[in-house]
Amino acid sequence: MALPPSTANWHWKAKNLNSWGQGWFDRELTKVTVKGDKAGEELTITKIHEFEGDVELGQRKSKLITIYDCRIVLEWSGKASDESEVTGRLEIPEVSHENTLDKSSDYQYFWSITSDSSAAAEALVAMAKTRTPAILEEIFSRFPAAMIETHGKDLTVSADPSRAGTPAPAAPSASSTTASSSAAAATPKPAVKKEAKKVTVNSATVSVEASFMAAADDLFSMLTDEKKIPSWTRAPAKSAAKVDTEYSLFGGGVTGKYVSLEPPSKIVQTWALQSPTWPTGHIGTLTTTLNQSSDSTKITLSLAGVPLGMEDEIRNNLEGY
The missing domain is CATH 3.30.530.20 (START domain)
Structure with missing residues (x-):
């Protein structure tokens, strides 16, 4: 016999989301592009080079808990103000629940150039250092909610009936005539929301x-x-x-x-x-x-x-x- 929802949702359950998490970051982070004040100066994150760590969604006492701590290394490419092509990497040692939600530590960013270095290339990186963090951190802030929205239902036992199918029409009352029953079936009535009965408590x-x-x-x-x-x-x-x-x-x-x-x-x-x-x-x-x-x-x-x-x-x- 299935446990009632209040009991089933009390015990600890968890779901490993490592692969999903890497895919989510790859999809969201590769949309990032920043442009400098100098003509033609632009840098774009192209892909995830390395992804390490753990991503997990837990459920305990009917509460969903995001648990994650990741190291992400990104590849980027860009064009410097002298029109030279520049490539490099950006390492973010920690993207975690602690620095995203608890704010107990700051993000760190380590930039490197993998192509030939020059004054224009260094200027491109300097520009990215000032303009990229705010964009990245806005993306990081959406990650916990995305975890819960995508996978929360897999861990929570609901007390409500499944809503995957189409609700069956209500049965006609015994006093309805055949004609009125047919009309009611042909023209469904809008659902009436029932107000919760108020109770008085100390x-x-x-x-x-x-x-x-x-x-x-x-x-x-x-x-x-x-x-x-x-x-x-x-x-x-x-x-x-x-x-x-x-x-x-x-x-x-x-x-x-x-x-x-x-x-x-x-x-x-x-x-x-x-x-x-x-x-x-x-x-x-x-x-x-x-x-x-x-x-x-x-x-x-x-x-x-x-x-x-x-x-x-x-x-x-x-x-x-």
């Missing part, structure tokens, strides 16, 4: 604070932009960042609606946790305030409606994410 408010060396505008965007949210949740997200629109975080683990948005200082949203311990139909309200000072921004998260007994669990989750 609750409390949990608040946490944190300071970040970043502008409030950037943090507001990180919290509401659908493309940027996966960089910190490490899971797919849906967010239009408009009042009265629905959002989804952690691959559907948290859902709700935006109540109000005051960029870049305040976000109010309803909050429903898809958890065995969170009462079905219960909705909280999360208020996020961002106060920017001269060198940092303080974020305060205040979640009202936390069921009594869950305060510590919710506080740990808010602090962790």
